[in-house]
Amino acid sequence: MKNIDLIKVNALIEEFIAQRDWDQFHSLKNLVMALSVESSELLEIFQWLTEEESRSLKDDPVKKQRLEEEVADVFVYLMRIVSKADINLEEVVLRKISANAEKYPVELSRGKATKYKDLLK
Amino acid sequence: MKNIDLIKVNALIEEFIAQRDWDQFHSLKNLVMALSVESSELLEIFQWLTEEESRSLKDDPVKKQRLEEEVADVFVYLMRIVSKADINLEEVVLRKISANAEKYPVELSRGKATKYKDLLK
């Protein structure tokens, strides 16, 4: 995992949108729809693969590139939502990890998908 | 938009998962499903709101907190995918913005939702 310069990336996204006058379409309602659509395009890549096949997909350059493009799309819309809703992303993520750590005590959750199934709810 | 320390955040996520031995469930197939499920929980917040109502949702502290929690969930799963697939996120996002800038020339796209509808495809 490398770091990312969110301020720079966000400035480029906002410039792209301002040049096209597309901010008018970016209500939160529309942005969450777009995020969901892009997440499904990620899903589409994997829908007929076995879990094993999915684990090695990154070794196929063509498929990895498609994966990267969909991940980028999800990320861009997520950053639009963060920006439009004035969300302090790092703070919010750290708070959620902390809440999950309480919700899923190590001793009760260890190796259990049944418990895990409800993670992050 | 504030910056985020991805390396720190990711280390916390990985520690959380390692402690619970949950990495075994994190095939890319399962992770994209989880990402899609969390995106839909964002969608659920907005499904019966008008666009106008969605624009002001962030001013309601209770609703904003729910929004923040779902955004955090989407972000965490997206980081899992980035990490498992060895994706260089900043590079991939910059490349995508650049490709979109070519695909949607300013003069043809300005203010047009019809064009925009296909953004990021």
Added chain:
Amino acid sequence: MKNIDLIKVNALIEEFIAQRDWDQFHSLKNLVMALSVESSELLEIFQWLTEEESRSLKDDPVKKQRLEEEVADVFVYLMRIVSKADINLEEVVLRKISANAEKYPVELSRGKATKYKDLLK
């Protein structure tokens, strides 16, 4: 609303699948992924439209046809799930309507999106 001959339609779907030997890919896990992907393709049609534009979309023959195709896809996968899980669809739907009628008493729910927001949960 016209009636539909589910037995006939399902027989055609099953024949289509048997001829291609695709049943092996139809675990419930894969089928719900496919259903979700197709639902998102419906979503994609509407993501940048206003609610008003969405109400009149059916009057545009080209857009209506795209809508019909995505509705057909969702329906086909839903029928696969119904068939694979031995679900008695009519019974299950009537039971759910009845449960919702209790959950959302007329006098409390009338005209309220806030209440309605949680419909069918």
Added chain:
Amino acid sequence: MKNIDLIKVNALIEEFIAQRDWDQFHSLKNLVMALSVESSELLEIFQWLTEEESRSLKDDPVKKQRLEEEVADVFVYLMRIVSKADINLEEVVLRKISANAEKYPVELSRGKATKYKDLLK
């Protein structure tokens, strides 16, 4: 697969909605969002299961009931869309199966998930 009396089921759905004056929220845009949200709730049931576990889920009465409820929700919203957009469901589904039969010739598609991956697009 049993038949279903769509006219009766739809009349019950419309009565339920009319009593609560909820038709005002049922723009196609909102209905496709609701359909997508419900599809994701189906997805949620399966997200951490293996394909094998998903195949036998219907033998667990508690899980089967949850599955049935989510299937009912998806079906109800799909019928709302069919009704609001004046779609002739049987005709549209038969047309799509027929188009897919041409798009995926038996000899080229037999047993291939790679081909199948794009089914119904």
